[in-house]
Amino acid sequence: MATQLEADTPTDEEAFRAEVQAFLAENFPAELKNKGNALAGVDGPTDETPAMKAWREAVGAKGWGTPTWPKQYGGGGLTKGQARIVDQEFAKAGAYNPIGGMGVMMFGPTLLEYGSEEQKMEHIPAICRGEVRWCQGYSEPNAGSDLANLQTFAEDKGDHYIVNGQKTWTSGGQWADKCFAIVRTDKSDKHRGISFLLIDMTSPGVEVRPITMISGTSPFCETFFTDVKVPKKNLVGVEGQGWTIGKRLLQHERTNISGGGRLASMMGQSLGDMAKKYCATDADGELADKVLRDKIADFEIRWGSFLLTARRAVEESKATGGVSEISSVLKKVGTKLSQERSELLIEIRGLQGLGWEGDGFTDGELEAVRGWLFGKATTIYGGSTEIQNNIIAKRVLGMLDHQ
């Protein structure tokens, strides 16, 4: 098979496209066509069928699940143009990217930037192969939006730390192999007393308790650390640098929450069409309830301009090589709109849209109810809307703190 290409001339692109197509023909199991990647999120266990396993291993071996990551650490080493071709060809074949999760979305990019050579060699290849699931040890009961207030303490014992404390909202903690955490190494300095530590979830003293949410699911956990021994080699960067590294990781998190293809595909179906199935129409074939019709159009216009804004942010970033200043808007607006959509869907369906379980409701209806409830978290996690407002006001608009 041809080696990966460095330059994106039209001929090279064609050759690479053929390489991707050949790879798909050889490796993609037909039974997985048009399925989603159950392992990518944090909301389920890892029951992997043989076909899923084979597909994950094939893509992992090429590094194409993390296409632009460096080849020496197991990534694809592809240019952005080539990565786009991989995306396009996978989509055409109905193939999902089997590599994902927090390791790919948040931790990997951060470790590539701040990690030592040994740490990258130890952790990145396993992420690229989809072999290790990571969870995030950030929030604590008294350190949510005021994240730097965290109290989990890592005591220096020479060649290792002893960690004690409690984390919360650990997404997928019950299924994770490892945790990237920010912990306190110095109690005298709020921000500079924080360090970035990698903790093995199988270590003695780690206890995970799933939290049942209002949606009836338990994707989040409380995580307790009692005298957990963590070797010094698991410190990323230097002691006291954790706040800087941790914030960088949050930028990756925000980008993923707001720009998520999952959100876009979920919102793809017209609410107007949906309403025509559930609600009365008049002689013209229009919704008889004109107030509802107006609400739907109002929503869809704003959703349309949000999609255009996401597209503009991408175009601006490409043109300038930097982050568009409106990228900070996307998380705040996208999450609000997805919540509004859930509420509208319930209004359209009436009580039929409020089923909890059992016969009489379609899978789509039941999913929408759980989605509506769980969706309330999106404006709280990943930096609440209020925190996003602070970021926009201070960093983009230059509005200063109180003196």
Place this chain on the structure above:
Amino acid sequence: MAVLNEEQEMLRDMAREWAVNESPVTEFRKVRASGEPEAFNRDAYATMAQMGWAGIIVPEAHGGSDFGYMSAGLVFEELGKTLTASPLLATTIAASAIALGGSEEQKARWLPKLASGEAIATLAVDEGAAHDPAAIETSVSGGKISGKKTFVHEAHGADLFVVAAKDGLYLVENGAGVTLTTRKLTDQRSHADVTFDGAAADKLAGGGDSLLDDVLDRARVLTAAEMLGMAQQVFDVTLEYLKQRVQFNQVLASFQALQHRMADLFADLAQMRSAVEAGLQAVDSGFGVARAATIAKAEANRVLHTISNQGIQLHGGIGMTDEYDVGFYLKRARVLEASWGSSSFLKDRYASLGGY
């Protein structure tokens, strides 16, 4: 801000420089003080036309530059920032009708004059207070047009009216059979009810059945571009004000309640910009124009409405004074919001386009 090519950047920079230096809001104050129903400065308009702005969407064969709607939008945005009073928007919209629906003879007769600034034109559609292109009574018989058009923009300076009649769009020259009744609106610009009583009318026979809708979509996106400039300016001025105004020994910008309100407005403005730029680009590409134009004007209406209100509130008492500019934007905002489709009109149109 959309990614621009070199020519577009030059055009925008030129428009920005001219608007700031030659046409600041003090120039609008002079127009207002003059009390002339025409409500624009003829010399300034001649300069704008010399710079090529009246011909941006006009084909090169007819004296324009054919730079497209995105480019025209850049100019209207800059002029909107300083509330430049001119018939440029009205003329550009009328020119789009002729470019889309005119015969070769009609194009050759009118487009070069419009592009050079020698003639001024405007579009006359509505016959009531609300935009309603489905309710047109004006009719043409034997080449003579009769009917009454209300609140026509820039009517006093117009040499030519592009008039919507029951069976299509007509060119009507200002002259015999045309009577203007001035309507002073809150923006203090030129508006008039125009009565046509047997005036000579020349039909725009091209452009197909959708000609009126196509022209109105262009009117919507170009108007939205002016509104974008207004919204951006009110936002910028308000942010500056909050950063220097001290109350309780603190600059207002340090209060979180105000920071969050500005973050909301910033997000709204980002959406408005995306919608307006996409609308302009859609007209240039010819793809999905109706829907994109509807989103553009609907978002322009929504966001400029909010920002113009907040512009007053956040300035406090000074924002209520005639001496301060921010009120002018509020008054112009409402006039443009009601033109070519209010928010409810546009939502109804969006739903109809979506088939629900």
